Amino acid sequence: MKTNCYLWPIYFYLLLHYVCADSIEEKIRNDPDLSEFYALLEASQLANVTLQYKQVTIFAPTNSAFQMYGNLRDDPNTLVLYHMTSAPKRTDQLGTSSLSLYSELEGSPPVWITHRTGQYHDDIYVNNARLLFIQSNIMGTEKNGNEQVLHKIDEVLVPTRSQKSASKRLYNPTALEFLENYESLIQHPHRVRSFRQKVQQFNKQDIFKTEGGHTFFIPVDEGFKNERAAFIDEKIIDGHVIPKQVLFTNPTKKDAPFQTLANGDNDIRVVILFTQEQRGSTIINYVKSHTLLGDGKHTQGVVLAEIVKANIPVKNGVIHLIQKPLMVVDSTVKDLLQEKDGGILNNFVNAIKDMGMEGEEFLNKLERSHDITLFAPCNKALEGDLTLNSILRDKQRFLDILNMHLVVDNRLYVEKILKHNRNKIFQAHTLSRGKNLYFNVVDSGTNRTMSVEGGGVNATVVQSDLAATNGIIHIIDRVLGVPCTTIWDKLRTDPMLNSTFYLGNLQGFNRQLNDTKRKFTYFVPRDKAWTDARVLFPSTIKKLFMHEFAYHATRILERHLIISDVNEPPYTIERIKQLTTNRTNRSYGGFLDVELPTVRGSLKLFIEERPNNTYVINWRGEQIHVFRPNVECTNGIIHVIDLPLLQERDVRVNRATKKHVTYLLALVCVFIKLF
Template identity: 50%
Template sequence: MNKEHFYCNNEKSRLRENSVNLYNVKGLRVVVKNISLLFAFRDKFLSFRQKVNQLQKKDVFNADGRHTFFIPVDEGFKPTTRSDLIDAKVIDGHVIPNYVLFTQATPETEEYKSLAFSDNVKVIISFTTSANGKEEITYVKSNTVAGDAKHSRGVVLADIVRANIPVKNGVVHLIQRPLMVVDTTVIDFLKEKEDGPLCKFYEVIMDLGEHNQFLNELTLAKDITLFAPSNEAWNEISVQNIIRNQQKLKEILNLHLVRERLPLDAIIHNNMNQIYQAPTALPRKYLYFNVINHHNNLTLTVEGGGVNATVTQTNIAATNGFIHIIDRVLGVPYTTVFEKMKTDPMLNITYNLGKRQMFNHQLNDMEHRYTYFVPRDHAWLKFQIKHPSAYNALFKEDFGYYTKQILERHLIRTDRSYTVSDLKLLANETHPFVLPSSRDPLRLRVKESDKNYYVEWNGRWIHVFRPDVECTNGIIHVIDEPFVLESDIRATGSADKTRSTYAFILLFISFAFARILEN
């Protein structure tokens, strides 16, 4: 026998076979209506009812038991061709069997198998909410995790226009559009509703004019992925200030667009052995991804222009690509160099080295502007393989002086910060430029090759893995090799040997003294 459940006050309970009463989230009794589902509110969903009858799926909605039904209203069939895309499998995708789910009481993180969950097509359903000013809108989303030629993979979001209608065999939610049906472009999704989950993003795009280049690309492109900031993300004061500059706004928008389809599983696959980077529509700018697996719950973060954002909704499907909703606007810095160093998963080793002799503390200073060449973790691990003793010595308290000296060579503190483009103008391949680092003058040359930047230091060309990570008080350039001299290696190595020799001498003296006492 199938188990039947309902969610009320965030607690899951078994429904008794002869249950008559349910309780809503406020504890008020709701009498289950003894009516046939398909004839309730018939004037609201004529189009869907016709498809149900045409495909002989009426029994799905009259089935005994306790189920959750999602019924799209006629408004959702305004594209006249949409009705043609609804087949028997799509209708099954509007039913969650054996669960009675009320919107406010059902956890957002819970996913439920729909009736459309078979060997070929697998559709799961969940609830989500989105803030639009002071108002909170509840959506239902279908996620086709396995599709076929007729049923595209990805998420479809639908407003719940009337929720929690109790019926004899469960509960009904009237929704704004059909689930599972992917028939709109990326730009159609953005502008679909005035109070939609990305309505603020669409308003910002339109601030550039009705026929601006970014809008045209979203409309005409065939394979794109848009990392779209939520409505809340645009309310940040720093964002409001910077988007008034139209040239800067164009750059920021292009930073959110990737000219290929990037569903979540593709990002995870590409990120397995190395940090995945995807080129954006802004020349020479990339997005960098990090996948965090905590108790089998995956969290995807994306960084662009120095801003790290969390993807709050993945894989919204469109006919020309995917949309991922993120919680921050990329390219508008909100952290200091110190805060960025502390939170960036790629820069852990340099940050920990900077704890020696409080080197990191200055990086919170807003009175100066910093340009910091930061070796990424991978660079330090390569250094460790070549020079294990020197690497280990850098982390020892006794060698904090040497560690601080090495880091000072990477840091420039002046009244301005330098992008890689700035440095390239000042220091090309033939003429080095001298920067006043915290330790001694830093002589650099800069070149560009195959859309990548390289800095020449001490006769070695070093790849700039992530240029121009913007912060509120400076810029970080993530590099693939630390600025470490042979003399640094000898100094740390010899100091380590000296300490070992000194310890050996003390041990020998103690041993000899003990023997004398014995005699």
């Protein structure tokens, strides 16, 4: 247990409870926050006898915990006794890893203790309930003077037991007994017959009755439609068990991989991760299997399933009922989107369907195409944005945006993108002509974050590699192609535009880029462009990045910036190219420079289109590749270029100026010495 100055108030609090002679029963009775629990305690004769004569630890839910769970008071003996364990244990005696304590309930079903590292102390969980640390370690004694301990928790603990009407009563079932006797144990609309039959068919009962503490995922019958049961084999059943770890949803670290029983051989490797989505004030828990290494029968990628009933404690661990089987890939991208009304992608699916015929055609395209990668915005990404709502009503604009989210003939797994991204910025063509996606993967060993940019919008991949029969889905947190930042904010946050942003800050040039009453077209050299220019013009670039030459940096950037009236469209690459081709003569091989009105005079250039929708700027005899054209912002557009619009003679410092600067510095030094 961690110790520091923040814990002294807690230790003082514990000392007060040690010297206080009140019984635990009195302390519960006198605590207004435990009145609901005390009402159950009063109604249970067995619990009162236990409190009077036995050493116990009591995990008492607060009143707010009972309010979350509704009516659980039908059997006070069962409920209260499950919150009592047979030995007094303070928080520092609850171990440092997962362990079980046997409750006072008939059959001694365990409660599972889990530790999670907190800021000042380890958070402790009892099943899925968090122990309220500052309100715990309340000490008391029973009639014979033996110690008792009271801890407050934020959820009600519910044991897994047969109904009283069941012909065969089960008081402390294993996971196998739960599977075989589900109907008598759980009052729930779902059933688990299909998975149970598969466990029996492949003689896999042993893994569900193994002693110790394990985590079991049991898919409900609803998830076995479309003959999905035919795909279940021994490996897939093994992939539904995490051995030697008892993982309840609240204390378990999200998006952390846990090894499954399917990893016994070298042919496949499967991990399971917990994740969640917040819908309003509701948290939806999911679990996902990630087949890292597949074979002919088991497809690489992620299968995401909602947890329809979580945290069912059993004798040998915990069970989570899930929406559908893990590891089974039998749906197209279209079917996966529409499964369970879209689930985490419900808003995205509804937006597509609201387009009518155009939306239906897009969904059919997802079904007909092969080896596709779809970047699908999550529910939250399509909520409450007025600009986005306006775009959704424009069917043609929205269709163009949808096409920007789709890459065809290429399954872009995260591993594949990471491999391509090691030496250069990886980009992929989308179904929207001339619109590419640009990727960045930050891999810190334990954490890996992938971002994708399309149409000027940076989105983070929140769920990756969802596997379908004809492709994969990455779930992202933003809608691509719908600008939501100014040019200033885009420069500030884009990791490959740091150098231009730095130069623009030297004399306040950047401040104007937040103005939403004007339209800007900005040719922005990326960081690599300045690095390459340093090789061509070492002295010039060195001066530009020095504060004393800030004026020159500003003057150079002004050459890159076009300012238009707010109602005038920005200069897209296509618009500039059109202006170029409309003004032909024999100059420059048949093209005449277009004059664009910049802050400093005019910018004369012309655009050439190369294969694969790439563009080159011709300026003063230089050919400059456009790395990212048409990066949209709320107040204009950015073209990211591979060299600055710069020549060596642009920065000149005459010797007289140098002599004057040296003279002024000498005067300053003399002044400092005199005074």
